[in-house]
Amino acid sequence: MKIKTGLMLGAALLTAGIVQAADSGFDLETVNPEADRKALQAYFKERFPKAEIEDYVNGIYAVDAPSREQWEALEEFPPYEFDIEEGERLFNTPFANGKGYADCFENGGIGIRHNYPYWNKEQGTVKTLEMEINECRENNGEKPLRWSKGDISRISAYMAWTSRDMPINIQVPKDDPRALAAYLDGKKFYYTKRGQLNLSCANCHLQGSNIRVRADIPGPMLGQTTHWPVFRSKWGEMGTLHRRYKGCHRDSRSRPDQPQSETFRNLEYFQSYMNNGLVSNGPGSRK
Amino acid sequence: MRKLVTAAASAAFIFTTFAMPAQADNHSAQIAEGKSIYLSKKRGNCISCHQISDPDANQAGNQGPPIVAMKQRFPDKRTLRAQIWDATRNNPLTIMPPLGKHWILSEEEIDAVVEYVYQF
Amino acid sequence: MIRKTIFAALALSLSATVVAAPDSYQDAFELNRAMYGKGHTFVWQGKEYSTDHPEEIEAAVEANAANAAALIASAKAKNAEVAKLNFEWKLTRDIIKKAEAAAAKGEFRKALNLAAQAKYHARMGIEQYHYAQANWHLSVPE
Structure with a gap:
């Protein structure tokens, strides 16, 4: 085994400016x-x-x-300005069934970004904002968006924009x-x-x-x-x-x-x- | 705990039946190859972390120590080779990828890099 | 001037780097491979060993279609193992594809060597996984 808790490793850790964690868990x-x-x-x-x-x-x-x-x-x-505007438009465009994103989220989806991601006990998993954006779509009969870029990032950008300066509040x-x-x-x-x-x-x-x-x-x-x-x-x-x-x-x-x-x-x-x-x-x- | 021993003692520790291959004939070609590996992002990308006083090495990073005084720091060139092959042996947390152990570079490419940096 | 300062600092902080003595066969193998490359021999506890990786030794067989196919299959199996651990490396599948392409063109020696590299990568990924399970915490700040 490579790691030995010895002099050498101690020296290496000190050099890296990192002290071996005792209490971190x-x-x-x-x-x-x-x-x-x-x-x-x-x-x-x-x-x-x-x-x-x-x-x-x-x-x-x-x-x-x-x-x-x-x-x-x-x-x-800011280079993201257009994307926020476009995100707002997408956010407020109703689905084919007449419902919208605001119906899926607490507080109509405004000012909630800082609570994400959160632990969902019922589903036993971590939920991210993007995940719930797509779930909202699917629950309303729309196709999910691709995860990495495009509309999902614009909708997410708009929702983040409405939460600016709110203290991040992640619970375990x-x-x-x-x-x-x-x-x-x-x-x-x-x-x-x-x-x-x-x-x-x-x-x-x-x-x-x-x-x-x-x-x-x-x-x-x-x-x-x-x-x-x-x-x-x-x-x-x-x-x-x-x-x-x-x-x-x-x-x-x-x-x-x-x-x-x-x-x-x-x-x-x-x-x-x-x-x-x-x-x-x-x-x-x-x- | 692993004991530190001197270079001489460690050399005596290791018995090898072969010497390094003869390199005199193509030494300058080997150095040029080593330099190309040093600078290339797709190959060694050593420049991303190590400054070297080669005029072609622009905007080197400083995550690792600069390539200076190599002969003093590594009187035995094989110790330098071993450090490039697997820097985690001396420091398991190092950012430096184990270029030989993970077969990022071939053994020949490592030899070339050793020859290139050993000039500095 | 800057170089001189760096030099002085290094001279102060670093005496000549030395190599720690190996403490296991695995360590002795790696150290000798690291210092001498492949195709060399070393002695560990009175017995002589090669610095070639087991996969390189596996590849040193007659270059024919059957042997190439066998080593490629074995590399794939090893890579499937590391993928299960979620520690698969980025290039391994490509190397296996290249080995298959070489074999298809009748370049069996090349196919064997590529398959050996892919299998080695997969084995190192597995080793990396097990090492991480025991040691990941060492870089967490207190």
């Missing part, structure tokens, strides 16, 4: 989402003392001044141990090295969050899901969070999961919990 008996969330904030507070925790919703723009200038210029005429209900299991599954995915390149999400977005890959700094783990869907310059269009997940998973040279797989929904659940206390600020624009 790695199984169902010990895992503690709130402890994880606080530890993550503390980690970034130490790494970037000048950055305000609230500002992590803005990704690397919280920690990298030169890219922030470019991004602020971009945000003056204590009365259902399966919810904690889903959280733990997402956490485990984030920290697990995989693919031919042997990369975990944490390798770049935690451990490597202060150093460059070519000319770019990886987005910090804290705040990573607050601003989705995103108009990504590289795509030249809007895309959903799970589109990005799939791309990132593939970049580790894994055969990637598909959007809305249980794995990705659990990952979103874990990541979104980490952002509790930050505000929802989607849609966003990124390079």
Whole structure:
């Protein structure tokens, strides 16, 4: 076995700026989402003392001044503006049966983004906003939309827009141990090295969050899901969070999961919990 | 716990019946090949993390240590080869992909990269 | 100037990198493969071994249609195993396709070598999965 808790590993961990977790919890008996969330904030507070925790919703723009200038210029005429308008139009266009999206969601679908994803006890699974958009369609006799881009990202963008600045509020209900299991599954995915390149999400977005890959700094783990869907310059269009997940998973040279797989929904659940206390600020624009 | 030993002792530890293949004839071709692998995103993509003072290596990242003083840091070239082959042996959490162990590069490609970076 | 500073910092922080002694056959194999590449031999606990991967040894058979087909089938089976664990690598299916294309053209040596690589990738993915089960927590901040 490769890992030995010895001098060498201790030295390696210290070099990476990571201390072996004692209290974090790695199984169902010990895992503690709130402890994880606080530890993550503390980690970034130490790494970037000048950055305000609230500002992590803005990704690397919280920690990298030169890219922030470019991004602020971009945000003056946000590239997602048209998509929000189009999303609003789609949201308010009735289905063939006369009903609409507003009939499927709490509060008519307005100002609810910050509660997603959530644990659904009846169905025993994590529900994402995009998932419920498509369920709404199917329950009303419409065909589901494709998951990654296009109309689903526009509707999601509009719904996020109506929830801007609302504090993210992800719950891991204590009365259902399966919810904690889903959280733990997402956490485990984030920290697990995989693919031919042997990369975990944490390798770049935690451990490597202060150093460059070519000319770019990886987005910090804290705040990573607050601003989705995103108009990504590289795509030249809007895309959903799970589109990005799939791309990132593939970049580790894994055969990637598909959007809305249980794995990705659990990952979103874990990541979104980490952002509790930050505000929802989607849609966003990124390079 | 694994014991750290000196390079000399570890060399004595390992008995090999073959030497490295003769490379003198095509050394400059091998270095050129190593450079191409170093810079290419589809192959080694070493440049994404390691600075190197080659004028063709623009916008290198800094996730890993810069490629300097290689002969001092790796008096035994094979130790360098082993580090490229599998950096997780020394640091299981490293971001550096195990280029040999995961057969990302072929053994010949790794030899070429070793020759290229060993000049710096 | 910058280079000099970096150099000085490195000289201070890093003495010459040395190799830790292997602590198991697997580790000895990997270390020797890492240092010398394939086609070499090493001694572990008094016995001589090759640095070739088991899959490379499997591929070193007569290059004919039957042997190529057998190794391709075995690579596919191994890849199905790693896929079940959700640790399949991105390129493996393509490598198997290339092996099949080579075999179809009668290039059996090439087909055998590609199939060996694919099977090796699948085996490493399985190893990666088991390693992760035991060690994923090491990179979680406290």
